[in-house]
Amino acid sequence: MVKIVGIAGSLRPDSYSQIALAVAAQKVQALGAEVEILDLRQMQLPFCDGGKEYPQYPDVQRLQDTVGQADGLILVSPEYHGGVSGVLKNTLDLMSFDQLSGKVAGFISVLGGQVNSNALNELRVILRWVHAWSIPEQVAIGQAWQAFTPEGKISDEKLSQRLDHFAKSLVDNTRKLRGVD
Template sequence: MHDTPDVIAISGSLRDDSGTRIAVQRTLDAAAEAGATIEHIDLREWDLPLFDPDTGAAESGDGPELAARIREADAMVLGTPVYHGTIASPLKTALDYCGIDDVEGTTVGMLAVAGGGFPTPTLQHLRASVLELNGWPLPQAVAIPDSWAAFEDGYIADGDIAERVEKLGADVVAYAGIADRHGETEQSELATGD
């Protein structure tokens, strides 16, 4: 883990006026206030063709670079709009470029933005993907239903949602590297016989 926690976030929306991107940036701002260095990965700016395991790195666009940046981070925030009850395809494609070595032990905060009802299934799908990559998802994710009412003029209009988003940013920093700290504690106990 870095001396200053390094938090990377991926916004899974390609929409210009994206509530997901707004919420992800607010999460990162809170992480910076908690002492982290931050980077916002806007997938509109990345060349990520659909993942093909038979394609060489030269034909994978920015996939290898994305995986490398994720591998270097101490914590990550994943934000997705809800499309048909699940993760948006741009975020799924980004995660497809990651292997266990890129995500293992990384603290992950998650949020989902839905145009309609509560996005519980989407957050469950996202959590399952993080767990398959041996990431360490925070127990509390942020669900933003009824996005048409939650955002206004580029800001989160709902105070309760804004507070939850900011808490997610602070929690990502507080728990950054927790898998490493837990491992160090176990190793220390083994070394001392405790």
């Protein structure tokens, strides 16, 4: 079975990035994959200092082990100042080729304003650098404040369809590239 880990790079209590991750995870699970979400709001992660070990932060080992055992990733980032959130970048920096190489990754960005692909492109560069595979589908959710209902559902059918295509691509490509059923 395909194992996917989802990480959203936002620490806000009512984060649209976390909502988007939950929706994407449901769609991936509906296709038969196992999904584990690592909620960074509930983890104690230090700033990366370039070291390999962080014994005083057991959540770093948990992060590394969980991602290391996964076949693929869903990475969701709010776009701050035209790029990926510092929270998500730091989380990725706490890992290495050991955890990320060969993983299949799909990317979603969440913006308060108009859609663009800056954070998505940054994620592609970062993951390519550690030899992960990026799926061609990506989703940028602009004007996030109106993209979801108060219950955390998608309010736009076209966006829901894009997330369906994203989920299918992630599961299908992970099966092919990782050789799992």
